[in-house]
Amino acid sequence: MSDVVWRKSLEEARPEARRERKLVLIDLFNPK
Amino acid sequence: MDTVTYPQQDVQAFIREHFVPVQFNVLERPEIKRQFNSGWTPTLIVQDADGHEHRRSYGYLDAKRFVGEMVLAWLMDAIDRQDWSAAKTRTEEARRLTAGDLTREPETLYWSAVANYMASADQTGLKDGWELLMERFSDSDWAKKAEFIRHL
Numbered sequence: 354m355s356d357v358v359w360r361k362s363l364e365e366a367r368p369e370a371r372r373e374r375k376l377v378l379i380d381l382f383n384p385k
Numbered sequence: 386m387d388t389v390t391y392p393q394q395d396v397q398a399f400i401r402e403h404f405v406p407v408q409f410n411v412l413e414r415p416e417i418k419r420q421f422n423s424g425w426t427p428t429l430i431v432q433d434a435d436g437h438e439h440r441r442s443y444g445y446l447d448a449k450r451f452v453g454e455m456v457l458a459w460l461m462d463a464i465d466r467q468d469w470s471a472a473k474t475r476t477e478e479a480r481r482l483t484a485g486d487l488t489r490e491p492e493t494l495y496w497s498a499v500a501n502y503m504a505s506a507d508q509t510g511l512k513d514g515w516e517l518l519m520e521r522f523s524d525s526d527w528a529k530k531a532e533f534i535r536h537l
Contacts, residue, residue: 360408362407376404380406383412
C-alpha cells in the first residue's frame with residue numbers, strides 16, 4: 354500500500370478533488 | 386502527526402478514499418497561518434473543491450481520533466449541502482469509525498438522528514436517535530443540545 358501523497362498547493366488539490374468527488378484535507382504543520 | 390498518525394494504514398486508506406491532502410509547512414510559509422485564520426499547529430481543515438470549510442481541528446490527533454475527525458468532516462460535507470440521502474449513508478460509517486471515541490461518538494449519534502429525520506421527514510427518527518444519544522452519553526454537549534426535544 355503506497356503512502357499518502359501530500360500536495361503542495363490548493364491550486365493543485367482543488368481540481369483533483371472536484372474531478373474525483375473528494376474533499377480537500379489541509380494540514381498546517383510545524384516541523385519543529 | 387507525520388511520525389505517529391499518518392503512517393497508520395487505516396489513516397492512509399481513509400485519506401486516499403475520501404480526500405486530496407495538502408500540507409503546508411508554516412515555518413517555510415508563515416503567511417499560511419493568516420490565510421487560514423489559524424494561530425496554532427497542527428491545524429486540520431477540511432474544505433470542498435469550492436473552498437467551503439466543513440470541519441476544523443486543532444492539536445495532535447492519534448489514528449483513532451484522526452479517522453473520527455475525518456469521517457465527521459465527510460459527514461458534515463453532506464449535511465452542509467443538505468444531501469440527506471448521502472448524509473444518512475455516511476452516518477453509518479461514522480458510527481462504526483467513532484465507536485468508543487467519547488468525544489466524537491455522541492456527535493455522530495446527534496447527526497445520525499438528524500440525517501435520518503431529514504432523509505425521511507419522519508420525526509420519530511429524530512426523537513428515537515436523540516433518546517439513544519441522551520441515554521448513552523447523558524453528560525455530553527451533544528446530549529444537552531438534544532434535550533429540548535423531551536419538552537416538545
